[in-house]
Amino acid sequence: MAVQLYNTLTRQKEVFHPLEEGKVKMYVCGPTVYNYIHIGNARSAVVFDMVRRYLIYRGYDVKYVTNFTDVDDKIIDAAKEAGEDVFALAEKFIEKFHEDTSALGVKRADLHPRVTETMPDIIAFIEGLIAKGYAYESAGDVYFKTRSFPDYGKLSGQSTDDLQAGARIEVGERKQDPLDFALWKQAKADEVSWESPWSQGRPGWHIECSAMVKKYLGETIDIHAGGQDLTFPHHENEVAQSEALTEEQMASYWLHNGYLQIDNEKMSKSLGNFVLVNDLIREYDPEKIRFFMLQSHYRQPLNFNAELVEAAGAGLSRIRTFLENVRHRYRTSADFADGEAWLQKIESFKGRFMNEMDDDFHSGNAITVLFDFVKEGNLYLQGPHTSREVLREIMNTFQEWGEVLGVTFFVEEDLLPADIEDYIEQRGKAREHRNFQEADRIRDLLKEEGIELEDTPQGTRWKRVSKS
């Protein structure tokens, strides 16, 4: 089976065929850096990071680019309000973006271009559109002539006539048509601006992505992704600009992730329910949050609240506990060599995992495969004989899956301090003498220090837990 993905452009699931065999060019719309990212931004970053990781797992050489919108009205407003320099503010939130997303297991993109670093390319792009008659200057602004692009609306499924009916017509607009959108905007006197053939100004929002895609990935790319809300107008406008200029298809596949809601309500400033990742990761293990997000399909709407994250976290713990038990068994048991049947079973689980992921990156179903594995694996561990080869292969397999999902399944072990080891030994002796009062006293003592003891047929083992 091959990778299949749902393409917004065609509104159906398609088999993935990259432009160039074995290589994937992928662009994801990044944030406007005027604040800490919220949990909705994070979902987008997390799910497309997962897509990227899976394509790499499938053997593709992926070039992954995601931008920062580092100049924009909102940034200017935020800087004004904070009394800070516009560029310093953007820089700060770019750093915070990296901090927050990396806590959530998101790998850095191959390139993180910024608007402010792409200005010559943006200006050249606009000049090209004017030269071809797709854009016009109007009192220092430049607008894209939407109706001059016949395919306008093909991505979002809107016709220009439908849009016309709902279009908001602003008073005093410099546009020739309400559907036209800005490529370049003249700056106000005190605003940050760049020199251009038309005015001191700055680019419109949509043009940056078109220019960056072209500059860093080429005229046609394989996958263009972003949040569902970007489909229109942002991506629709990108398509219009890019395809008008290059006369080539901009992207083969368009992926859009579903919206995240807070307690079944839209996240909005007016409701005051914005959840910032930076706050969240102080309260929760960030991996719980990532695991929670990946348990549902990326295109589905996702409700977010504390109970749901905790429930997902409990599931994650089940997997981690299983692997701790596997590791313990690996270290403490004699080898029972005949593991052929189980090695085959592992292969079949790997196949199931891949089938689920091939189906439009259905990480939720892929995780179900992990739980099925854990169930059978636990039964294996209960048996009297285990093969070291099988145990090692189980650990390798979860290591691999963890890499694809971006979740750490193996808990870091630190060295057991010698005095704690002594306590465990003392307790063992007490138990031998059936002095359970003393044994429990030691166990409780260690528990207070965050060390939990478990007695198994292979001896007493310990693990770190949060201090009670």
Next chain:
RNA sequence: GGCGGCAUAGCCAAGUGGUAAGGCAGGGGACUGCAAAUCCUCUACGCCCCGGUUCAAAUCCGGGUGCCGCCUCCA
């Protein structure tokens, strides 16, 4: 008004014609000195409602109802 999505157990969530996965929570049992971990078992006579097609429908068709998103530089 236009475009799109979703309705399955207490909660999350699979399942696109063949007789309801998985996770969390909860009940019962086994194992254990007691725990922990684990296993077994129970919890949807029914998949928003009403019709229809079919030997057979959560799944297909028709008609409703409810919720949500976009059409406002919000991922």
